[in-house]
Amino acid sequence: MSTLIGLLVSLYHTVFGTLERLTNGWFIGLAARFVFASVLLVYFINSALTKIGTGIFGFLSPSSGAYAQILPGMMEQVSYDTSQIAFFPFGLIVLLGTWSEFILPVLVTLGLFTRAASLGMIVFVVVMSYVDITGHHVDAATIGSLFDGNPGSLIADQRLMWVFVLLVPMLKGPGFVSLDALLGSYYRKRERYY
Structure with missing residues (x-):
């Protein structure tokens, strides 16, 4: 019996x-970025598109919807008139939040500045929650609760999973299949010649 157990343990370890x-060094980072891209990239890009103003330079002037989504209480106080909201700091917060929603998901997906972009996305998800x-006063069912046996709540359960997917590239890096690895390889080769 002990020989059989030893064989099974050896097989398991092998x-x-x-x-x-x-898979060491490439798979985990790539898989986390793939999951992020397939589940959340289009979600965040579509959400960001609702926040930009009209015209070719709309990205420089967030829409009133951006203010309503990011600063709901303040927008209510000013009767949804964005001209009554000071650019600094509130307009700047809306502008940077809108840009972040475009830029950070793309950086995570491409594996460029991945650790910083993943940390930025984690902060973004926490602030969004x-x-x-x-601000939006979502109901208790939408908020949910950890360890409640219902994995469908939008905030406690789903966003915890989002953060976990982002923790992997933040802590482990993007893996070898990334722009970070490509640029790192380029600079290491370049330094050898100088």
């Missing part, structure tokens, strides 16, 4: 040790 060696709860 199979999963080989799998770990074959805070605004949804305190």
Whole structure:
């Protein structure tokens, strides 16, 4: 019996040790970025598109919808008149929030400045959740609760999963299949010649 158990343990270590060696350094970061891109990239881009103004330079002037989404309480106080909201700091917050919603997901997906972009996205998701709860006053079912046995709540459950997917590239890096790795390789080769 102990020989059989020893054989099973050896087989287990061989199979999963080989799998770990074959995927080390490239798979986890790539898989996390793939999951992020397939689940959230279009979501964030579409959300950002609702926040830009009209015309070719609309990205420089967020729409009133951007203010309503990012600063709902303040917009209510000024009867949804964005001209009554000071650019600094509030207009700047809306502008940077809108740009972040375009730029950060693309950077994570491409694997460019991945650790910083992933951290930025985590902060973005936390702030977005805070605004949804305190500013948009979503109901308790939408907020949900951890360990409640219902994995469908939009904030507690889904956004926790979003953050986890972003923690992987933030902590482990984007992997070898990324622009960070490509640029890093280019600069290492360049330094050898100088």
